[in-house]
Amino acid sequence: MVADADDTGLAVDPAAFVKEVEEAWQARDGAAAAAAYTHDAVVYYGRGQTHKGEALRRWPTRWFEYAQDLQIKKTYRGHHGNCIAGTWESRYTDPETGKVMLERGAELFFLRGEMVCEHHMWQHSWAEGETPANEDFSTA
Numbered sequence: 001m002v003a004d005a006d007d008t009g010l011a012v013d014p015a016a017f018v019k020e021v022e023e024a025w026q027a028r029d030g031a032a033a034a035a036a037y038t039h040d041a042v043v044y045y046g047r048g049q050t051h052k053g054e055a056l057r058r059w060p061t062r063w064f065e066y067a068q069d070l071q072i073k074k075t076y077r078g079h080h081g082n083c084i085a086g087t088w089e090s091r092y093t094d095p096e097t098g099k100v101m102l103e104r105g106a107e108l109f110f111l112r113g114e115m116v117c118e119h120h121m122w123q124h125s126w127a128e129g130e131t132p133a134n135e136d137f138s139t140a
Contacts, residue, residue: 011111014084018076025070082110104124
């Protein structure tokens with residue numbers, strides 16, 4: 001059962017929030033995806049990398065231009081305080097190699113009001129058909 005926004009301490013319904021983010025990304029709508037962030041928001045990813053300011057505003061559109069056939073499914077996983085947790089699975093064609101890329105990722109959205117002020121992302125990407133063997137651990 002998904003809690004109402006009044007039951008979470010959040011200004012949004014957390015499952016509906018993740019669905020709205022998914023819809024913007026499925027539509028490859030860079031303006032809508034960027035509009036979810038506060039003016040001072042920071043996206044953290046990779047090896048100490050960030051998106052903020054104007055770079056954050058351009059990031060979704062740049063990604064959609066790169067991954068032109070992007071298909072993505074985001075799933076609400078839970079929430080606590082002002083944080084909403086989700087996962088995603090996606091596929092797209094790498095325009096540089098022509099390979100179909102698959103991704104799994106997890107993300108934390110920290111909200112101020114109805115907007116994201118801090119976003120943390122982790123992902124694993126691999127070329128379709130090149131999935132590493134199921135070992136005790138993965139470094140790929």
